Amino acid sequence: MRQEEGLWHRLDLVARSISPFFVTMLLVLLSLVPLRIADLSPIVPALALIGVFFWSVHRPDLMPIWAVFLIGLVQDILTGSVIGPGIVGLLVAHALVVWQHRFFLAASFAVIWCAFMLVAAAALAVTWLLNCIAILTYVEPSPLFFQYLVTLAFYPCLAWAFLRGQRLFQR
């Protein structure tokens, strides 16, 4: 009986520790669902970026760098774009957060959101640049800019949901 409890406890711990990774993978899948709304498709929010940023800030121990790499890899494979630029974009976002992790320790939600503006801009810019280099063509950046704005607008909604989820888990 005691042992069984220990097993359940351990399973619970494992589930908690891999949930950020799985939730972010789920976001990658979710961003593939066709929404059938006119002109939305080019500017769908970069959901994986939100997931990677959020957990790199709040639970960096549960969002290790190899997980970020895997998420980027699956995202690039599934979107059908060149494999690589998206991975580097997410790695850049992760690295920026880890580099400034002291800053995020005491930051309020609004400050984190502002930081996300900068980090997302850097990540998307790197992705865009590498994409242009990879296909040796200038890709019109204006849809990317709108995608950036939509991603910024989506951040509070998702972050709120993540925080609620986290609290539910911790209870």
Add this chain to the structure above:
Amino acid sequence: MNKPTGSEIRVASPLKAWASRFALLLLVGAAFGLMLIGRTNTFIVEETRTAVTDMVTPILDVVSQPVDTFSGVLDQAEAFTRLSAENQSLKEQNARLLQWQAVAHRLEAENAALRNLNNMVPDPAMRYITTRVVGDPGGAFVRTVLINAGERNGVEKGQAAITGEGLAGRVAEVGQRSARILLLTDINSRVPVIVGSARDRAVMAGDNSNAPELLYLGPTAKVKVGDRVTTSGHGGVFPPGLPIGVVSAVGEKGIRVKPFVDWAHMEVLRIVDYEMTGILDFEAQVGAARAAAAAGNEQ
């Protein structure tokens, strides 16, 4: 877990920082490596992509269905609000189309008679595979969609994907139960077309915007806004005469085409199986020839 003591932290953090920096460099390097592999060895990348897509498609298939239902309900509600106006315009359109039907019947008969007179080689027969669009990656870099039919349904690389309105794209990658359609608007899309009643040849090239550009028009070609653009059938990839769109702008930014396809409501695609070996088989043919040559050398 034991809390690390102060001295452990002092030793561990530079080591940890070094390790994490190393990991970052390693993984960024790996990403660049993947980019290079993608450029040099497209076969491996494609195999991986189709395998992963095959795994994900059943999930997307399930998830996209409620979205389809919801959007269908919204469309229906929208349609209800303008029922009588639509009815009126449909009646007018029907009257007009009946006239066209008569014209088409006459032309069809005439066409058949003329073909018969000239002993013209008939076009290969067409077969359709109807599939649902289950995935739309979106974003700024690609214009592709995923469909829930693959090799086992008879989908092959290079086939045309059409909606009721016109050509939407072509099959770019095929897995067992899924395939990726490269839309006309994608930056990698090139379609040989015929423009207007003068039947000028051109290539329609996508650039990720909603209006692809016409390239390589002859110097004598006079293209004006409103000219119809259809597939030419050159290269044997697409059947000739599939409607694509109309010329929407002629000017500084090049000659632009507005496709007939309603991208937002593209829920079902028909894959045209046009029984013809096109240029896209070229790689396979070269591969087979090389394999045969290698086998010959071994003997």
